[in-house]
Amino acid sequence: MEYRTLPKKRIASFVTGLLKEFKVYGPVKKDGFPMYGEITSPKDLYLLHTPTHLSPKQYLFPQKETLLRFKSGANPPPLSPSGGGQGEDIAPVVEAENQVLFGVHSCDIHALRLLDRVFAYGPPDANYLRRREKTAIIGVDCMPDKYCFCKSVNTTTADSGFDLFLHDIGSGFIVEIGTQKGKALLHKHTKSKKTTAKEIRKIVEFKNKKAELFVAKINAEASTLPLIYSGSYFSPVWEKIGKICYGCGSCNHVCPTCYCFDVRDEIKANLTEGERYRVWDACLLEDFAKVAGGHSFRKTRAERLRHRFNRKFQYQVDKFGGLFCVGCGRCIRTCLVNINIAEVTNELIEESNRRR
């Protein structure tokens, strides 16, 4: 590991330097709450240590993005789905700018690594991957709030998945160099000092202090969770939480590892040109699992919750080799009926212990 030390007052000039080259996104204050937003001056940055309401995934996988534009050369305009077709003109759209995500917490760094795998799996997703290529990630240390449970899923620290990582040591930051790209950015845009052994010890002190502060936790080893979930398909827990759930999908949308989207076409009023776009979808929504003809293979909220939780702790793990819950606590924070993924998991653990 390579480290450099950055006095606190240099952060502003570092950000100013980055702004000359990149779009910069980081935590800002919105209505008094931490949220990701565009940084246009170092003053906007709100390097608070608790999680933002939405995750930074929106900068790689935006809420809504155009995938292609089409023009139908047909004249007269295609007044029915079968009416067009002649002289179609289709152009793929990939919108990606050079950007820096500044102040990403370790849970979200883990989440982005998972998304990297997802979007490269099967036919590679050009839009995500192009954007990812053009993105630099600068991580920062954080402190848990009452919902964070990253410690239980081993995402409290990250040893890769970032270009630079800032460790707060009070007087300044120790900058952990993750990639050559990160190193070049640091040297180009600010002056840093050699890091001393004493300073390195402070990183460890911070880690130890942080480890003490977790309120929320899962009462079993992370590696045992897929098995526990696989035995919990018929648990009464699903009915219980299904009864109070709205099916609002907020838990999906705030989750840094949920990546489902819907693809739609919208045609302009001239009925000859239009675009195909994708927009975030959510497996908790009633119509998500509806297929042609109106049949739904997950009709009840209980089934949909079970599906989402299993996606985090079992199905995806089998496919991508890692828990898909990074313990950020966002879905708990956002849920107005207090459905708590850590507590539900603990109930399943208890049931599973009783079964043994």
Place this chain on the structure above:
Amino acid sequence: MKNKQKPKIAFFSFTCCEGCQLQALSCEDELPDVLSLVDIVNFREAIDEKRDDYEIAFIEGSVSRTQEIEEVKKIREKAKIVVALGACSSTGGLNCLKNRFPMEEVKKIVYGDKAKKYKHLDTIPARPIDAVIPVDYYIHGCPITKSEFLHVLKSLLLGKKPEIPNYPVCVDCKLAGNICVFEKGMTCVGTVTRAGCSAICITYGCICWGCRGLIDNPNIEAHEETLKRYGLTAEGALSKFDLYGGWERHGEKKQ
């Protein structure tokens, strides 16, 4: 293309503020294109001409007088496709607030002592048009959004089924990157209200009043509990749904 080949559309207005027609008319950018694709044969706000050989009828407003029942039925007979335009027409909207009071009282509040003398002020409980006739499509909202109006119109012209969201406003709220009003010490009914408005009220610092009506399968009990947890009384929680949800919640029961 010759005019007679174009689909003919008509707009009708019943009890309402006509705000939704104005929204439709304010699609300036798209109107020239739209007008080249359809013939508007009846539109009080925009044209003088009146014909009744329309295929698609957009009906705005609630039914709140006996005479309107017949008028709405006539439109249904003539039109191939009937679209309810706006909250008043789709769910009954604000008009249904009056249903909670005796009709004589309502009349007196609005028109004063003279109310009794005027027979034409006689009203029946306000209701959405689908309480009277079958409706093919709904454009929700008070007022409607331009983009949804255009989406429905374009879909119908293409012979496609319009996509009207059946998920709650919370989705739009998250897509807009809003902080939930419950975090800010307020309450709203967006959890059970049909999205499609981009959560505009919340984006601009207000709450969701539910103007787009309920989603198909709302968890009202859960939301009553939530509202109570956030400090509302049982009655206060229920009344949250009544500004726009009067008809959906009470129908004709309370009249």
